[in-house]
Amino acid sequence: MRTVFSKIYVVTFLLLVSVVPSVQAYLDPGTGSFILQTLIAGFFGAVFVLKSYWASIKSWFAGSAGSSENSAENAADNAASKESSGIDNADNQILPENSEAQVSGAAIKPNSDAKSDEH
Amino acid sequence: MNSEKNPERSSERTPEKSSESSSEKNSEKYCEKSSDNSSVKGSERYSDKNAEKIASSFRDPAGFVFHNQGTIYRQINNAGKDCYDLLLSSGLYDVLKKSGLLISHEEASVDALDSALAYKIIRPEPVPFISYPWEWSFSQLKDAALATLQVQKIAIKHGMSLKDCSAFNIQFIASKPVFIDTLSFEPYQEGMPWVAYRQFCQHFLAPLALMSKCDIRLQQLWRANIDGIPLDMASRLLPLRTWLNFSLLTHLHLHAGSQSYFADKAPASSSSPATSKVSRNALLGIIDSLESGIRSQNYYPRGTEWGDYYANTNYTDASAEHKKTLVEEYFNKIGSQHLVWDLGANTGVFSQIAARHSDVVVAFDIDPAAVEKNYLQSRDQQASNILPLLLDITNPSPPIGWENAERMSLLQRGPADTVMALALIHHLAISNNLPLSHIASFFGKICRYLIIEFVLKSDSQVQKLLASRPDIFPDYCEAGFELAFTKFFDLVGSEKILESQRRLYIFQNKGTGLWRRSRRP
Structure with missing residues (x-):
């Protein structure tokens, strides 16, 4: 599995360093969008899981874990407001990409559920 | 897909x-x-x-x-x-x-x-x-993007997912972005990539990045690209430093490269969507990253022609107050209105007066900074009925898409009950060489009541416009103005604005009978 991912990231690297040509394809360019998601899924899945647990730890120390149970719905109320969700610039975190979280996502609770584990 | x-x-x-x-x-x-x-x-x-x-x-x-x-x-x-x-x-x-x-x-x-x-x-x-997105200010498009992602996150929690991410699925109601397509939801299938990922990047991330990192006016690329800004074009236009922004690197540059690389290739078995999975957490991580990418795009309205308009006018305090009083009086005279268009609204000072007398005020302006300021102001008010939009009235939004009918022109979305055109006519008549008869005809098509300010040639602002060109506008005077407009309108009233070279008029369209019939079928 690791070999497969290594190859994928080599291809990714080549794409990164190449100049992007015009897309004048016969096929739907959505194919590339689909495949890109599968390439980046592992990394973003791992980041997301780590962020979720980090947020839980922070909220535990802040003593505000009790209010996070319905965070998704609460966030919805503030959807249009810029400063509401508190996840700004989160993707700038540098995290190891060898997490297995990406293939076991079903077993790992998402953000809000992870927070509620603190109770 | x-x-x-x-x-x-x-x-x-x-x-x-x-x-x-x-x-x-x-x-x-x-x-x-x-x-x-x-x-x-x-x-x-x-x-x-x-x-x-x-x-x-x-x-x-x-x-x-x-x-x-x-x-x-x-x-x-x-x-x-x-x-x-x-x-x-x-x-x-x-x-x-x-x-x-x-x-x-x-x-x-x-x-x-x-x-x-x-x-x-x-x-x-x-x-x-x-x-439409080509009429929104930067923050309107940004808020629309964030609302779309919020909808998707909540949908996933409920076992559903957005099957499209069109910016046209968002409309503004009381200055808030609202998702309007009830049929955009489908059951979420664990492991499947997000089918609307490409569209989200084209409709939101690419234009916002271009507006933020290159030039706010690149928003108008929307008019030529009804399905959003092609990612390869956005990637080429964006400055090199955007490759250091992780969200833009991934979702724009790498995304464009991936589209190009796989465009004419059958997906290899190892990377086929059929065999590769995007777990639920991975999908939430991608959405999280998109949200961070959107939030990192900013625009600070300054340095444009009209952004500081009210600090640079030739109005005295008395004339500005008198003009406001007159506008208020004219609205009192015509009664409550449903739809008001304020053309050349700038940051919406007079739109706010109109808003007290109408259900909806659409505050159009040509300047992105002014529209941005107006939107931020409206957004901060609870349930504001002012909708600021970007519009060049000399080149208004055309009908585009299949059969020129998918997205409506400005005129197709009218007429308004009342149009305000304050401190605008000299820009149309002198800057744009539009004959007064053409201007009057246009207004005759878009409103029942017209509140319009005529600015004399002796006004310092008009003098500025004439400073570098010959005066080829012999008809541009009060008499010529009234003659042109009374062909299409009945004059209801007019009054000179104190301490100024300007006069405020209110007209009623001569097509009033037709208006009444169509309002009460």
């Missing part, structure tokens, strides 16, 4: 006020020569009073939008039955509706437009005025 279906112009008026608007009646009203077939194109589509499908509503087999007697309905086809039922039974509709993110609707007992396909008919909450 492009699953974009049809967003909808969900509706333009409340049912009880439906007769006040809708494009269907454009031809009957102010166009002085409504019988010569030269007026608004929308009249051809909506010429009868029977139910008719909305022109942009053709992509989604799950349903479509139609109008009947000025009320907008959405037909849910049998093909969309399961998705619609899941939307309700999962609780997703209630959560989104309660949060104001999704347009509310009620099921209607009216005849289906296509009964062979129909499962249900719903009547969505009316949208006061349909607007």
Whole structure:
């Protein structure tokens, strides 16, 4: 599995360093969008899981874990407001990409559920 | 995979006020020569009073939008039955509706437009005025993007996912972005990539990045690209430093490269969507990253021609106050209005007066900084009825898309009950060489009442416009102005603005009889 991912990231690297040509394809360019998601899924899945647990730890120390149970719905109320969700610039975190979280996502609770584990 | 279906112009008026608007009646009203077939194109589509499908509503087999007697309905086809039922039974509709993110609707007992396909008919909450991304300010597009991602995150929690991410699925109601396509939801399938990822990047991330990192005016690329900004073009235009922004690197540059690389290739088995998985957490991580990418795009309105207009006018305090008083008086005279267009609204000082006398004020301006400031101001107010939009009145939004009918022109979204054109006419007549007769004819097509300011040649602002060019405007005077406009309007009143070289007029369209008939069919 690791070999497969290594190859994928080599291809990714080549794409990164190449100049992007015009897309004048016969096929739907959505194919590339689909495949890109599968390439980046592992990394973003791992980041997301780590962020979720980090947020839980922070909220535990802040003593505000009790209010996070319905965070998704609460966030919805503030959807249009810029400063509401508190996840700004989160993707700038540098995290190891060898997490297995990406293939076991079903077993790992998402953000809000992870927070509620603190109770 | 492009699953974009049809967003909808969900509706333009409340049912009880439906007769006040809708494009269907454009031809009957102010166009002085409504019988010569030269007026608004929308009249051809909506010429009868029977139910008719909305022109942009053709992509989604799950349903479509139609109008009947000025009320907008959405037909849910049998093909969309399961998705619609899941939307309700999962609780997703209630959560989104309660949060104001999704347009509310009620099921209607009216005849289906296509009964062979129909499962249900719903009547969505009316949208006061349909607007498009090329007319939004930077923050409007940004808020629309964040609202879309929020909808998707909540949908995933309820076992559903957005099957398209069109910016046209967002409309602004009371200065808040609202998702208006009730049929955009499908059951979430664990492991599947997000089918709307490409569209989200094209419709939101690419234009916002270009506006933020290159030039705010690149928003107008939207007009030529109805399905959003092509990622390869955005990637080429963006400065090299954006490769250091992780979200832009991944979702724009790498995304564009991936599209290009795989465009003419059958997916290799190792990377086939059929065999590769995007877990739930991975999908949430991608959405999280997109959200961070959107939030990191910023625009600070400054340095444009009109952004500081009110600090650089030639009004004295007395003349500014007098002008406000006159506008207020004129609105008191004509009574409560439904739809007001404020052309050249700048940051909306006079729009706020109009807002006290109307249901909706659309505050148009040519300057992105002014529209941005106006939107931020409106957004901070609770339930503001002012909708700031970007518009060059000398080149207003055209109808675009399939058969030039998917997205409406400005005129097709009119007419307004009242138009305000304050400190505007000298820019049209002198800067743009428009004859007064043309200007009057145009206003005759778009409103019942017209509140307009005439700026004399002796005014310092007009002198600035004439400073570097010969005066080829012999008719540009009060008498010439009144002569041109009284061809299309009856003069209701006028008054010179104190301590200025300006006069404020209020006119009533001579097509009033037609207006009344179309309002109360």
